[in-house]
Amino acid sequence: MNIPEGKKIYFSSDNHLGAPTQEESKPREAKFVKWLDEIKEDAAAIFLLGDLFDFWFEYKHVVPKGFVRTLGKLAEIRDSGIPIYFFVGNHDLWMHDYFEKELNIPVYHKPKEFEFNSKTFLIGHGDGLGPGDIGYKRMKKVFTNPLSKWLYKWLHPDIGVPLAQHLSVKNKLISGEEDQQFLGEEGEWLIQYCRKKLETKHFDYFLFGHRHLPLEIELSNTSTYINTGDWINFYTYAEFDGKEVLLKTYKP
Template identity: 75%
Template sequence: MNIPEGKKIYFASDNHLGAPTQDASRPREKRFVAWLDEVKHDAAAIFLLGDLFDFWMEYKKVVPKGFTRTLGKLAEISDSGIPIYYFVGNHDLWMNGYFEEELNIPVYHKPKEFTFNNKSFFIGHGDGLGPGDKGYKRMKKVFTNPICKWLFQRLLHPDFGMRIGHYMSVKNKLISGDEDAKFLGEDNEWLVQYCKRKLESKHRDFFVFGHRHLPLNIDLNEQSKYINLGDWISYYTYGVFDGQNMEIKEY
């Protein structure tokens, strides 16, 4: 993608709408919608890197109640011709067609490469990547197993299933992945180690992830950077690429 002059690409992650309750998260939702309304004027594209919701599971005919302001604004922006890309996080692993069919937003379940103005990007949510985090990696295999998912949806009424899922998302730190929401040093940051290992086989200019709930901008070498977008709970930070440089800003 070549970015038109005066346009930018925007990135955001980890809103966790609905946590700890929908009423409590509504001011954060309104702030995020105001940001979307602002950036749409010069956005060439918008990337949402997961955990927009604190829990999201799609049944065949049922999606979670609420989040009307966010979904409506995403629909408006998508309908205007601005592409939006969504990467699932560890709280919304169970997306299954609704965003694609209703909002015309492609959904990715794994990191993906993009090129903007000859700058290479490797983009994803970030959960389960790199060394360590073995407990979550085992749990993720269960969560994404088609049989386990089918049993959960078939045996539990959506009202009950959503209640269990939301409770676990709020209470279970293994699912949340934010029990260490402080910088651990490059040698102990799994995503930093993951990015450095990826660079051994291929150059990328920018690695952009969420998940850590920390705004980070780290030089991996003289040409490559690791960007973590932070969150919309404590930091209200986002990434913006102007065609040449990538920055983290606060809204």
């Protein structure tokens, strides 16, 4: 993709809409929708890097109640011709094809390579990557197993959704949430993952979420790791203006 002059690519992650309750997350949702409404004026594309929802499960004919303002704004932006890309996180990993069929937004379950204005990017959510986090990696294999999803769908939504929402908030192993303090470059698994990737292929930028920490780390003179932070404590996002990626804070 070549970005026209005056246009930008935007990246955000970790809204966790619905947490800790629908009512408590509504002010954060309103702020996010306002941001979407503003960036649509110069957006060449928008990347949502996972955990937009604190829980998401697609039954055959049912999706979780709520989030109408967010979904409506995404539909409006996509219908206007602006590409939107969604990477599932550990809280919405049970996303299937609802976004693709209803909103025309492609959904990715693994990191994906992109090239913008001759700059190479590796983009994803970030959960379960790099060394360590063994307990969560095992749990993720269970959750992503087709049999597990098939069994879970037989729970009535009035049981399955509140149960999953409760576990999402309370159980750190299930949620995959890590310590939200910077652990140093040697202790950050995503940084180790990026450095390992650079051993076999060059990327100008690595864009991830998951850590809930806005981070910008130089991996080399020509490669940078950026974590987009979250929309709970920091309200941060990244933008690429065709030349460089900048980490910014939304202040309406």
